[in-house]
Amino acid sequence: MSEQSKEVAKSSHTSGAEHVYDGGLNVVHQDAVKDPGIEPHRVRMTDKSKKHEKAAVRQVVLLFTLSMLGSAFALYAYFAFPLSADLITVRNNTLFLGVGITLGLLGIGIGAVHWAKTLMPDNEVAEDRHPIRSSEDKRAAAIEIINLANQESGFSRRKLIRRTLYGALALFPLPGIIIFADLGPNPGDKLRHTAWKPGTRLTQDPFGTPIKASELTEGSVFHVIPEGLNPDQEDYLEQKSKAAVLLVRVDPQILKESPEKKDWSYQGIVAYSKICTHVGCPVALYEQVTHHLLCPCHQSTFDLVDGCKVIFGPASRPLPQLPIYVDEQGYLRAQSDFLEPVGPSFWDRSVKA
């Protein structure tokens, strides 16, 4: 930005303005093309022909009349299309009531706009703008008021009053914030425990039928909840959103198991938490051929035969495994609760309580 062009920008500003603004990097060309002024008004058909004007009036009247008919039809439809157990009545009620109201609205809207566009004057008018900045007089007066207020109150002079006021203003919202603390309890160790206990039977979601190991053929999948979890209990959804498990049987030969988890499965039957370790959606899709589990929310993919490790998608941790065994009657039971918190990560999940 050269000083010279700054000069140019300044000098080009409308004379008489109280305040001259800096044009910055803007270069004003002295030989810019002259503004020819507002384009002359083009006359519309409705301006020059009585016939067209009358037609436009008729159209507007027709549209407003249509609106009246539409609203009247909506009233009729409200009573003429009542609701019953038959769902087709819901469609008819919605459709005919809606169409009536639509006509009532569009008739007014299109009519008014048509009226404005054809019958009201359409020559453009120019009006001056005034600078947003207040005039120098007003600014001086405002400053004077502030100074006077400052003098009368002693706001700048009485430092101790001012500072204690700041302190008071800083502290007074705190009680207003702290009273929100009872919105919820201390999370405590609830995130670390689920409804699974040593010996809890695995049952089918949602009816709670216990599952025998013999019922699982290779490749079959069961959605599982712990026995005793039932919809009538107060914390059913909270418990279910931690305890939901996916039970799958695969060929034991292809199962890669770490030595410490060797006895967590039973003849190729493995149980994994169904709650995604990303943000907690249920990992509900099982691809039989590849043995992959897929979360439908964000497509995190877990390899079931390899400890449910993440092989794709935004998740980072494998799905926690539920150690299981089979009792004398052949029912599947949990050896214990999950040994780590299930579901989405939280910052102290690895901190031992």
Added chain:
Amino acid sequence: MSNTATAKKKNGFLAGTANYVDERVGVAGVLKEFGRKIFPDHWSFMLGEVALYSFLVLLLSGTFLTFFFQPSMTDVIYNGVYAPLKGAHMSIAYASSLDISFEVRGGLLMRQVHHWSALLFVAAAGLHMLRVFFTGAFRKPRELNWVVGFVLFVLGMAAGFTGYSLPDDLLSGNGLRIIDGMIKGVPFIGTWISSLLFGGEFPGHSIVGRLYSLHIMLVPALILVFLAIHLVMLVLHKHTHYSAAGRKDSNIVGYPLMPVYVAKAGGFFFIVFGVIMLIASFFTINPIWNYGGYDPSPVSAGTQPDWYIGWLDGALRLAPSHLEFMAGNVTVSMNILLPLIISLVFLALVALYPFFENWVTGDKREHHVLDRPRNAPVRTAIGAAGVTFYAVLWAGASTDLIATNFKMSLNQVLLTMQVSLIILPIVAFVVTKRICLALQRKDQEIALHGRESGRIVRLPHGEYIEVHEAANEYDLFKLVDYKDYQPTLARPNAQGKITIRARMRAAASSFYFKDSVSPTTQTAIEANAHHAHEIEEQVQKAIENQK
């Protein structure tokens, strides 16, 4: 006394009423001030109007819904008319949403009006923001109003999300599940915030009631307040107008408020309302009865959030695997934090852009004439890059649907999106900037040489030329009326030191303006007109010779 009485009689009821009101609230002064205020006309100015009117429709339809909706998560057994769900456990919130749909006349219609207008509200507000951005309407004195508008856009998303979760169906429950998972991922305070929000463990029995308070009271109240500020500033600043003959930074050209704008804008409210009503009558939105009540175990494939949340969901999906790491014994979920940070930074850049551009240009003057996007090539290119970034994130929320519908590998689609998120904005920037510069040059050519007329003339010596017609003075003015910014050098300050700030500003100004095409000047046009005149003479001579 008697004078007033006769005047009343003479002019009838209307004048009497007007007199009554004026003597009590002095309304004549207001009308004198605002009654003939000028409003410029352009279709793109209607985008903001659409947003405003769909918000009014939201208030109307939403109020209706509050009379029937019960924001309670208490468990009930459904016994309404919808047979497939009879006997199912569900929350009262979900049951009452079903009852609104199936047992209240016009209930489903109003639910659909409410949902469609919410989608339209955020869409119109977004397009309005883009219009303001690409035409430079955010420049002084409107920077603060840009920020207010930005807050309104974010509030719109908040209103949408809190409302989306209210029916407590499977889909919205999963949406909340994702929010809960994201909150838990925030270090140190995540688990606490989640517990406070849900009143204990997810999903708890409080969240719907709390979201309801936010959705019907706090968020709309904030929207109303910011809307009021937005509109007061609009009146204060007066509307911008597009560059054309007679339109200056010092005037405003358009139609008077009364009667033309009252009729047009008032009518337009009914048109917007009518179109929403039409869509709501014919097209189902959010058929909650298909999903069932919330249950943390099932989920259907191919679920999508409402469109305006899509970009945030996409950001979550595009995070690469295994970003989570341990710092000591603290789990740092970068797979959640990174998308959050990127989204917040993106929003912050949008909010702060006007201040950045003002710092670069150093132009402290008021701007009321809008830029044609081509005349601010780098700004337009930055906007295009931003839109592309947003669009890739948004498309990222549909990786699964893209993969299944187009029979492609999900992994490849996601990988493509991840790469696109970085590459495509750069491509968009370069391409847009080049297109803008090309259009500016085209404008320059038309200003200098006129438009191609399609008339081919053979001159006596055998040369063929196409006759160009000079643009008329009004069209010409549109082509040349824009501000010419030139890059600056880093200059030493009073102490003779070149500060880092000065260097940065020099670099930024060069980035913005080094390729800029200056507006065609009168001198250049006249020089060319002389040349054109010579050709014209030759053409005339050729025509005469033929005769």
